[in-house]
Structures are given as C-alpha cells and as structure tokens.
Amino acid sequence: MSDYKKPLPVVQPYSQAFWDGTKQNKLLIQTCGDCKATIFFPRQQCPDCWSTNLGWMEARGTGEIYAFSITYEGVEAAFVEDLPIVLAWVDLPEGIRMQSNIIECDPDSIEIGQQVEVVYKKINDDITLPYFRPIS
Amino acid sequence: MSLAIIGIAEVPTKRDPERTRWDMLTEVCIGAIRDAGVDKDEIEAVISVNPMAQPQMALDMALGRVPEVLGLKGCKDICVLNAGGTSTTNCLRLAKYFLENGQAKFVLIPHTTVQSDIPTQELINFFATAPLDMQWEYPYGVTFNGAMGLITNRYMHDTGATAEEIAAVTVSLRAWGALDPNSIFYGKPVTLEQVMESRMISTPLHAKECNLLADGAGAMVVTTHEIAQELGKSAAYELGHGVRFTGATPVLRKDPYFVEAYRESSQDALKQANLGINDMDLRQIYGAYPFTQCSALEGYGVCEPGEAAKIWAEGRCGPGGDLPCTTMGDATGRGHTGSGVSMAFYLETVRQLRGQAGERQVSDCNHALITTSGGSVMNTATTIFGSAPR
Numbered sequence: 340m341s342d343y344k345k346p347l348p349v350v351q352p353y354s355q356a357f358w359d360g361t362k363q364n365k366l367l368i369q370t371c372g373d374c375k376a377t378i379f380f381p382r383q384q385c386p387d388c389w390s391t392n393l394g395w396m397e398a399r400g401t402g403e404i405y406a407f408s409i410t411y412e413g414v415e416a417a418f419v420e421d422l423p424i425v426l427a428w429v430d431l432p433e434g435i436r437m438q439s440n441i442i443e444c445d446p447d448s449i450e451i452g453q454q455v456e457v458v459y460k461k462i463n464d465d466i467t468l469p470y471f472r473p474i475s
Numbered sequence: 476m477s478l479a480i481i482g483i484a485e486v487p488t489k490r491d492p493e494r495t496r497w498d499m500l501t502e503v504c505i506g507a508i509r510d511a512g513v514d515k516d517e518i519e520a521v522i523s524v525n526p527m528a529q530p531q532m533a534l535d536m537a538l539g540r541v542p543e544v545l546g547l548k549g550c551k552d553i554c555v556l557n558a559g560g561t562s563t564t565n566c567l568r569l570a571k572y573f574l575e576n577g578q579a580k581f582v583l584i585p586h587t588t589v590q591s592d593i594p595t596q597e598l599i600n601f602f603a604t605a606p607l608d609m610q611w612e613y614p615y616g617v618t619f620n621g622a623m624g625l626i627t628n629r630y631m632h633d634t635g636a637t638a639e640e641i642a643a644v645t646v647s648l649r650a651w652g653a654l655d656p657n658s659i660f661y662g663k664p665v666t667l668e669q670v671m672e673s674r675m676i677s678t679p680l681h682a683k684e685c686n687l688l689a690d691g692a693g694a695m696v697v698t699t700h701e702i703a704q705e706l707g708k709s710a711a712y713e714l715g716h717g718v719r720f721t722g723a724t725p726v727l728r729k730d731p732y733f734v735e736a737y738r739e740s741s742q743d744a745l746k747q748a749n750l751g752i753n754d755m756d757l758r759q760i761y762g763a764y765p766f767t768q769c770s771a772l773e774g775y776g777v778c779e780p781g782e783a784a785k786i787w788a789e790g791r792c793g794p795g796g797d798l799p800c801t802t803m804g805d806a807t808g809r810g811h812t813g814s815g816v817s818m819a820f821y822l823e824t825v826r827q828l829r830g831q832a833g834e835r836q837v838s839d840c841n842h843a844l845i846t847t848s849g850g851s852v853m854n855t856a857t858t859i860f861g862s863a864p865r
C-alpha cells in the first residue's frame with residue numbers, strides 16, 4: 340500500500356473521527372448536539388449555531404447522484420491510471436452532499452438521480468477512502 | 476461612486492516565453508500612463524495583482540519593485556490584492572478608497588503573467604489544486620475542469636440545455652476572439668462541429684470549451700469622475716457595484732451555478748447606477764466556463780431561467796447579435812492569463828465605451844455591465860460602467 344502515489348486527505352483533529360469511522364467501514368456524519376444540524380465537512384464548531392457540542396451519527400450508506408462528470412484527461416500524473424474517473428456529488432438521505440467518485444460502474448450508464456451505495460477502499464493503515472457505486 | 480478608468484494598455488494574449496514578465500509589465504504600465512495623458516510622477520499609488528503560480532514575480536510585486544523600476548517618484552503606497560479572477564476588481568475597489576480619501580489622484584493597476592515557461596505538469600498540478608479542498612476533494616481526482624463539468628451537467632439537467640447549445644456558447648466567444656487582436660484566437664473562429672468533435676476532457680466539456688493557459692499583461696490608470704472630466708479624456712465611469720459570495724467549495728454551495736449570486740450582485744449594482752438591466756448595451760461575463768455565460772443572463776433577468784443557452788445558440792450574444800455579451804471572449808475565447816483575465820475584461824469594456832473596439836464595437840455602447848469571479852466562482856462581482864458620469 341506504500342506505493343500509493345495519489346494525494347491522501349489532509350486530516351484535521353476535528354475530522355479524525357470521520358477517518359476512524361471509514362477504517363471500520365462506517366460513514367460518520369458530524370452532528371450538532373444543540374441545533375441538530377448535520378454537518379459536512381466536519382468542523383471545530385457547528386456552522387449554523389457555533390456550538391462545540393458536536394457528535395457523530397452513522398449514515399445509512401446510501402445516496403443519490405446530484406451531479407456527475409466523467410474526466411478523461413487533464414489530471415495529475417498519479418491519477419492517469421484511473422482514467423476515466425467519474426466525479427460525483429452524492430446527496431445522502433441524512434441531508435449532506437459529498438464529493439466522491441462513482442466506481443465499479445460503466446461510466447456511460449451514470450445518470451443524475453441514480454441511487455448509489457458507499458464502498459470503502461483501504462489505502463493504508465490510517466486512511467480508508469469512501470467511494471460510491473450504483474445499487475444494482 | 477467616483478472611479479473612472481482613463482488609461483489602458485495591453486500586451487496581446489499569446490504563448491511567448493521569449494517575453495519576460497518585467498518586459499511586458501513595463502510596456503503596459505508606460506502605455507497606460509501615456510494613454511491617460513498624465514505624467515508618470517503623478518501616479519500616487521500602485522495596486523496590483525500577483526501572478527500566483529509565479530513566486531519570484533509575486534514577491535517582486537508584493538514588496539514594491541513596480542514603482543521603483545518605473546521611477547514613479549510621486550508614488551506614496553503600493554498594495555497587492557489576490558483573489559483569483561476577482562483580483563483586478565479588488566484593485567479597483569481599493570483604488571476607489573484611495574481616490575475618495577484624497578490619498579491619490581491617479582492610481583496605476585498593472586498585471587503580468589507568463590505561464591508558457593512553466594512545465595505543463597506543474598501547471599496542471601497548480602490549477603488542479605489551487606481552488607480545491609485538500610481533504611474532501613483533492614483525493615478524488617477533482618480538477619478545475621472536472622468541478623466545472625459537474626456544475627455544467629447539473630445546469631443542463633435543470634434547464635434542459637443541450638450539449639450543442641452549450642457548445643454554441645464557445646462558438647460565439649471564439650467569434651468575438653477571432654475579431655480581437657488581443658486574443659490568442661485572433662483570426663481563428665471555430666465551428667460547432669469543431670467544438671463538439673474536440674477531445675472530451677470532463678463531460679460535458681470538450682477541449683475547446685476548456686481554458687488554454689497563456690501569457691499576457693495589462694494595465695489601467697484610474698482617477699475620479701471629476702478629474703476625468705477636467706482632463707476631457709474619453710473614459711469609463713463606474714456607476715454601480717455589487718458582490719455576492721457563493722462559497723469556496725463547489726459541492727457545498729446552495730446556489731450551484733450562481734444564478735442567485737448573479738441576480739443579487741447585478742441588482743445591487745444597477746440600483747446604485749439608477750439603471751435597469753435593459754439599459755445595458757453590453758454584458759461582459761467572466762466565468763471562464765461556458766455555462767456561466769448562460770446562468771449569468773438568467774440571473775441578470777435578461778431572459779427566463781432555462782432560456783439562455785438557446786439565446787446563445789441562436790447567435791444573439793455573438794458578433795452582430797441583438798444581445799451582445801462578452802466581447803472580450805472570456806478565457807475560452809481569448810486564452811487564460813491567470814488573474815489577468817479580469818484585467819482584460821475591464822480593458823475591453825473601456826474600449827467599447829470609448830468606441831475603440833474595432834470590429835467588435837457594439838453600436839452606441841454607453842452602458843456596460845461586467846461580472847468577474849474568483850476561484851471556482853467563489854463570488855460574483857458586478858460593476859456598471861458608463862461612457863459618461865451620472
């Protein structure tokens with residue numbers, strides 16, 4: 340796994356729980372204990388009410404494609420072997436929208452509104468990245 | 476509002492590594508000061524944009540070399556203001572503060588960029604990462620083109636705009652560029668077929684709908700409305716200005732293709748100018764990607780939501796059309812000079828209001844609206860200029 344050349348997420352203290360979650364194949368969403376907001380991306384304080392009374396909830400792990408784009412070229416060298424890359428914005432039923440990739444799919448079959456589910460890829464001992472694939 | 480642009484100069488957008496950053500910068504600064512008809516020692520402030528991917532030049536400009544090299548003996552202050560595509564707009568805003576406070580009567584605003592001497596892979600890396608979140612976007616292979624492809628797809632889904640209609644925007648932008656000696660595409664129009672058949676980069680964006688990085692430089696001299704009138708020079712008078720912030724990270728924005736930001740910033744600017752959108756003879760939209768040429772028209776209220784792509788496809792916004800837009804060509808039709816694209820937008824707007832735009836000249840052009848945007852359209856900054864003060 341040490342030959343992974345692509346950029347790894349720059350983890351922050353207040354997002355560590357998210358990445359600890361993906362290691363256990365759980366998609367955790369930050370929540371506000373005061374105003375009940377669901378928060379993405381994780382922050383030090385609730386962006387709605389500035390509360391620091393924050394917690395985590397486990398997402399169902401399903402979503403819907405809000406937008407996508409299939410990239411064929413123009414990426415950094417480390418990503419070339421992955422082309423074409425299906426970029427997607429995925430709406431989770433918990434009320435957040437995430438940037439990810441749709442994998443394990445025929446790129447030409449991807450549509451806005453399509454239902455997807457999370458799939459985890461272990462990169463190294465610290466990082467497991469969440470991706471999505473169509474629900475067949 | 477008290478700012479007027481009285482002098483301009485530009486080095487045509489090209490890929491020309493023979494020309495240095497300082498060589499071009501000197502040419503445009505001297506050119507703009509001579510065009511303004513003032514003495515170099517009357518320039519009391521230099522407010523500039525840094526070429527962000529060019530660290531040595533960025534340092535030189537931030538730390539005061541411009542007035543020293545030019546021998547601007549009356550210069551009292553310098554300042555660098557960077558915000559990607561709204562950098563030049565920020566320069567104008569600070570200049571207005573200097574003018575209104577009497578700190579300066581004449582302010583020089585220069586820009587220079589050379590990207591052709593930077594290795595392609597380095598440029599890809601810079602433009603891939605500059606606007607991205609290092610935790611939530613970068614690990615997924617998001618690029619500038621990819622992010623804009625995502626937004627374009629959603630815009631098309633919501634409005635019913637077709638890939639051909641979106642491609643037609645580029646045809647019109649290149650048609651303007653083909654008429655512009657300052658464009659890298661001077662004399663090089665494209666057909667709809669050429670756009671549609673160019674390589675697919677990030678769906679739905681073909682290669683000809685993405686930006687060609689290039690070199691260029693521009694400068695302007697600004698003063699107050701009153702001084703501009705005393706000088707009796709043909710000038711562009713700022714009449715109103717409005718801005719909206721949309722957010723740094725594309726996936727998190729509530730206004731994904733900026734219609735509300737275009738609407739609100741243009742309404743603020745038009746209200747200050749005491750004018751309506753139908754009083755505008757020209758609309759200049761700096762969005763760097765073709766869908767913005769459509770969503771901006773919808774936000775301004777030029778047409779109903781979902782109609783703008785058809786209007787572009789009918790050629791109404793291109794040369795000879797009844798709704799001329801973006802005669803500057805945008806980055807797609809002129810070449811992308813980093814933060815210099817917005818400089819070129821203001822320079823072209825001045826030419827149009829002065830009646831000096833050659834084959835691109837919009838007839839009876841007395842009022843123009845211009846919107847610039849920074850980063851991946853983190854904001855929309857809309858300004859109204861007129862050929863006369865209010």
Ligand SMILES: [Zn+2]
Binds near residue numbers: 372376385386
């Ligand atoms: Zn809260």
